[in-house]
Amino acid sequence: MPLGIVGQFVRLFRPRINAQTCLRYHDGANCNVCTAACPEHIDMHAPDATTALGECTRCGECAAQCPTASIALKLAASEPVISDAESR
Numbered sequence: 001m002p003l004g005i006v007g008q009f010v011r012l013f014r015p016r017i018n019a020q021t022c023l024r025y026h027d028g029a030n031c032n033v034c035t036a037a038c039p040e041h042i043d044m045h046a047p048d049a050t051t052a053l054g055e056c057t058r059c060g061e062c063a064a065q066c067p068t069a070s071i072a073l074k075l076a077a078s079e080p081v082i083s084d085a086e087s088r
């Protein structure tokens with residue numbers, strides 16, 4: 001069945017990480033919660049994250065389980081996978 005307008009719009013969104021609050025990026029902690037939560041096993045901190053996110057289903061599990069609420073689904077073209085929100 002072809003995607004409806006809403007379905008096509010949802011596909012434009014991808015999870016994005018706030019580097020200011022992410023434990024792994026900001027504090028160097030060994031946090032792996034978002035990757036472990038992802039049914040597609042996507043590691044958004046990996047060098048190939050942009051490519052890997054092509055498999056993202058927008059299920060929101062990574063955002064739901066992040067202990068610091070550092071992940072939000074945003075328009076894919078709006079910013080890099082990991083963004084330093086306070087420096088923009």
Ligand code: SF4
Pocket residue numbers: 017021022023024025031032033034035065066067068069070071
């Ligand atoms: S779960 Fe949250 S804090 Fe942990 S690595 Fe992922 S984005 Fe960073």
Ligand code: SF4
Pocket residue numbers: 015037038039040041042055056057058059060061062063
């Ligand atoms: S939204 Fe779902 S599929 Fe996409 S990266 Fe997060 S957990 Fe994985």
